[in-house]
Amino acid sequence: MSAVITRAPHPQVTTGARRAFVEQVMGLPVSVHVRGDVERPELLTAVQQVWGVLHRVDAVFSTWRTDSELMRRRRGELAPELAHPWLSEVDRLCLEAEQRTGGLFSAAFDGAHHDPTGLVKGWAVERAARHLRHVPGISWCVNAGGDLLAGAGRDAAPSQWLIGVEDPRAQGAVVATVALRSGGLATSGAAARGAHVVDPRSGVAIDRDGSATVWGPSLLWADVWATALYVDPPVGAAALEGADPAYRSLVL
Structure with a gap:
């Protein structure tokens, strides 16, 4: 994991006005950290909906499951018009990402196969977290294997989450912290x-x-830009400044 929430509560334990939940999904641990009115019954429902979306994303996009819709489409077993509409949505986003980054991000794989999974995690977490935005009185942060998305529920102000960026050359050592209230942070390396x-x-x-960490309004685009900056730091930094100046970066 290349980014961690500092001073986070223990998973699935309520401590004062904090609570966290953990699920293994998409081949990695995903945790939902919550502050505020954590005893609301709507919260448990929303968290289960988060897991449901992510498990469905895995069924559609996994490259490890032979029965996923992505793999069936690769093998020619699934006609595009019968595939889940998420596939075409992500395909469009991958083309946009390639254009924005000047080709430093691409869904091309081995020159022949289409692999959108470099974009899917950020996209999936943003989609799943929509359910948390409907819960009154909470702020939240979702950690998907070190990539994070923060926000708040209905009628609530987002609180500040301190994100520790790990040293890519010294496992467990934190070299910087980023204060995140709303939006996403992603690291590539x-x-x-x-x-x-x-x-x-x-x-x-x-x-x-080395590594590249990017944070800004969207986890999806933070993830895309983190990949681009890791691929080519100087060219990626110039492209980011020109295309998405709302994002900040740290290249180690």
């Missing part, structure tokens, strides 16, 4: 998962240390 990020310009996996 090889420290946790190895050389899984591919430079779309060469088709070669990037095998170097």
Whole structure:
């Protein structure tokens, strides 16, 4: 994990006006951290709806499940008009991401297969977190394997979450903190998962240390830009400044 919520409560334990829930989904631990009126019955319903959306996303987009709609479409077993509409929505977003980043982010895979999963996590968390926005009197932060989305429920002001950015060269060491009230933060690098990020310009996996963290209004776009800055820090930084100046970055 490359970003953590500092001073977070223990999972599934209420401590004063804080509560957290954890689910293993999409191949990673996802946690929902809540402050405020944490005993509202609507909160438990909303959290279950969050898990439901994420499990459905996994069924549609997983590259590890042979029965996912993405893999069935790759094999030609699922006609586009019969596929879940999420697939076409994400396809459009991937094209937009490639254009915004000047080609530093791409859904191309091995030059032949379409792989949108580099964008899906941020998109999925934003979609799932819509259910939390309807719960009155709370602020919340969703942590999906180190990528985070913060916001507030109905008639509530977002509170501040302190996010620790881990040193990619020293596991467990925090090198910076980011105060996040609303929006997303994402980190890209090889420290946790190895050389899984591919430079779309060469088709070669990037095998170097370091990381790129981006935060701003949307987790989806923070995630896209974190990938672009890790692929090529100077070119990515220039593209980010020109296309999305509302976002901030930290390249280590």
